[in-house]
Amino acid sequence: MFATLQEIARTSEVRLEAESVVEALEQLVTMHAKLLPEIFEDFEQRKLKQRVKVMVNGTDMDYLDGIRTKLKDGDRVAVFPVVAGG
Amino acid sequence: MRNSRDFGNRAESKCFPEHIQSPVFPGISPCVSGNLFRKKRFYSYTGGESTAKILRVDMNKLKATCEDVPDKWKNLGGRALTSSIVAEEVPADCHPLGPNNKLVFAPGIVTGTSAPSSGRISVGGKSPLTGGIKEANAGSSFAQKLAKLGIKAIIVQGQAKDKCYLLNIAKGKREFLDASPWMGRGLYEAYAQLMEKFGKDAAICSTGIAGEISGAAAGVAFNDIEGMPSRYAGRGGLGAVMATRGLKFIVVDDEGGPGVEIADKEIFKAGTKKLVAALHEHAITKPGGTLSSYGTDALINVINEAGALPHRNFSSGYDELAPLVSGEKKAETIKKRGGERPHVCSPGCIIQCSEVWVKEGGKDPVGVLEYESVWALGPNCGIYNLDDVGELNRACNDLGVDTIEMGDTIAVAMEGGVAKFGDGKRAIELMDEIRRKTPLGRILANGTEFTGKAFGVTRVPTVKGQGLPAYDPRPIKGIGVTYATTPMGADHTAGYAIAPEILGVGGKADPLDTKKADLSRGLQQATAFIDTSGYCLFTAFAIMDIPSGMEGMVESCNGVLGTNWSVQDAVNLGAKVLATERKFNKAAGFTKAHDRLAEFFKHEPLPPKNVVYDVPDAELDKVYPD
Structure with a gap:
């Protein structure tokens, strides 16, 4: 987790056992309830906020299977709010 | 003249085919109807006779005289004006440090007004680093x-014969003072003394x-709001171009100045209101948004995670140590030490991405540590210590060198055995050389390429002689297209494909897709306009997503x-600016062979994704098929 998500969770990294991205995110917001409105637009529908970016091993999940992307042991999932610079 | 007369006519060509929407301005189709889009005469000046002048500074005669602005340049500012003047007045084949080059300064069109985040100035000339227009x-x-x-522009020409000078400009006053006492002195000390001499409101x-040693990595420094360089x-x-004119400083006092003329105050007010609303709405630029919270350095983690943050002279795209120099870490440290964040680079900025980095105990303020500077002087040199990066950044500011070029240079020197990667103290010693x-x-x-030749290094990350910025192009193809084809040499700001490729701003593009000519061209054109307007390029994050902002x-x-x-x-005006710049470069000897990345990007896979730069040359040539 990075930027505001890191500040809210007061940690940058958690270890989870999950079979997919959506399962990992569900576990994450269960562990840190304050992250739920930062990550999910509609939790019931499992719809992410528009600008939340999720990478799996450095690849944007939108170019994999989106929120349903399968995970395997050792995978690294990075979650960012929108950031920019130059 | 070369091309600037063309600005007087409406361009016929469109940037994007009719059937697609602009990748730069999603939601806006070219030439749709509406108040803003009505088809009348374009580029025409209807605001009456302007009193704005061009100040021509002749260093041979030590004379500075005001000239009327020719009609062809009246509607230009910033980059469009500097590039038009350079293209018309500087022989493309001249030596950049010789007597025939000129240095041009131009504030943007709205600079000096109440428009938000618009305190920008363009500096132009023939570059001693690239050999092209800059x-x-x-x-x-x-x-x-x-x-x-x-003053719409300053044109500095000729070369003082005996010593170097300070040009002091105020209402009705233009005087040359001997700047010799500041030769060989650091700029932090010099700016403090000049602020004392000319008053704390002076601009420098x-x-x-x-620049004094004609280094091709020398930049042109300006004061921040604390008066630091x-x-x-x-x-x-361009710092070397300034120095070889015999000009060391320009000091400006605007007291009693006429201000910027505004031809139609209602339209101006309505326009700025829309832009302010967009900047306040967008998650990146709004108060408390990521730019004001973490600064530009918030990108360290995201680009590192994407496997595209160059480490140790572009030998890897990821390192687990990168968070030690991230925006998050920096913001936390600044808060603890009593520096400043958020902060403005110039009065009237509502984005406030800047900061004041300080040492332990709040001592020795440096100014801002930008993402590019932190990367160049940090991970690219294998350095993951913000205090070392801060001192290297201070040294760059003090000596008047570009942080990106210097970071690339030190990394190449490290590759050549001059120092070990990660040795921050030795890197600081190199600055002392x-x-x-x-x-x-x-x-x-003299920069990255020169240093690579001196030490026999072949992994030299340059395009047209200019060092690459903080995004490795192997896993992000579009930014590589911009690096290769912009007239400026490797420059991320010339067409920031990172926005759609990584950040999801201004649309979305797969970073590994090699078909990026149209994207890069569109971004380069839009950027050339923003650089002309006087607005900060970071306004683009909001206006790319919110059409009313544009x-x-x-x-x-x-x-x-x-x-x-x-x-x-x-956008068409931006395209004209690029055409002017490319025409200059062609006359200076540039060909398609110069629109290429350094060779190693094509055959050295970048860990951890282990990809090479595989955008075909034909795709690069599609950006500018002239």
Whole structure:
């Protein structure tokens, strides 16, 4: 987790056992309830906020299977709010 | 003249085919109807006779005289104006450090008005680093004061024979003072003394020690709001062009100046209101958004995670140590030490991405540590210590060198055995070689490519002789297309494909897709307009996603100039600027062979994704098929 998500969770990294991205995110917001409105637009529908970016091993999940992307042991999932610079 | 007369006519070509929407301005189709898009005469000046002048500074005669602005340049500012003047007045085949080059300063169209985040100044000339045309820009009160004084551009020409000078400009006053006492002195000390001499409201521009030794990595420094030399038109060696004119400083006082004329105050006000609303709405630029919370350095983690943050001279795209120099870490440290964040680079900025980095105990303020500077002087040199990065950044500001070029240079020197990767203390010692003007310092002050040749290094990350910025192009293809094809040499700001490729701003594009010619071209054109307008390029994050913001930006320019430009006209103006710049470069000897990345990107896979740069040359040539 990075930027505001890191500040809210007061940690940058958690270890989870999950079979997919959506399962990992569900576990994450269960562990840190304050992250739920930062990550999910509609939790019931499992719809992410528009600008939340999720990478799996450095690849944007939108170019994999989106929120349903399968995970395997050792995978690294990075979650960012929108950031920019130059 | 070369090309600038073309600005008087409406361009026929469109940037994007009719059937697609602009990747730069999603939601805006070219030439749609509506108040902003009505088709009338474009680029026409209807605001009456302007009193703004061009100040021509002849260093041969030590004379500075005001000239009327020719009609062909009346509607230009910033980059469009510097590039038009350079293209018309500088022989493309001249030596950049010789008598025939000129240095041009131009505030943007809306700079000096109440328009938000618009304190930008463009600096232009023939680059000693690339050998082509150069525009570098910075945010500083210097830009606003120049505009408020009624100066649309300064053209510095000739070369003082005996010594170097300080040009002091105020209402009705233009005097040359001997700047010799500041030769060989650091700019932090010099700016403090000049602020004492001319008053704390004075604005200062300068070249440093690196310029004094004609270093092609020398930038042009401007004051920040604390009066420190931390705002830079850094790229391309224009500091050396300034120094070889015999000009060390320009000091500006705008008291009693006429201010910037606004042809239609209602349109201007309506335009700026729309732009402010967009900047306040967008998650990146709004108060408390990521830019004001973490600064530009918030990108360290995201680009590292994407496997595209160059480490140890572009040998890897990821390192687990990167968070130690991230925006998050920096913001936390600044808060603890009593520095400042958020902060502005110039009065009137509502984005506030800047900061004041300080040492332990709040001592020795440096100014801002930008993402590019932190990367260049940090991970690219294997350095993951913010205090070392801060001291290297201080040294760059003090000596007057571009942080990106210097980071690439030190990394190449490390590759060549001059120092070990990760040795921050040795890197600081190398900067001292420049201060002492030693032979090694003179090599380093000439930049990445020069240093690579001196030490027999073949992994030299440059395009047209200019060092690459903080995004490895192997896993992000579009930014590589911009690096290769912009007239500026490797420059991320020239067409920031990172926004759609990584950040999901201004649309979305797969970073590994190699078909990026149209994307890069569109971004380069839009950027050339923003660099002309005087607005900070970071306004683009909001206006790429919020169409009314872009409309407001163009309307505010119309309000100042009395023009009736549409959004498409603005993009067309950007295209004309690029055509002017490319024509200059062609005359200077550039061919398609120069629109290429350094060779190693094609055959050295970048870990952890282990990809090479595989955009075909034919795709690169599609950006500018002329």
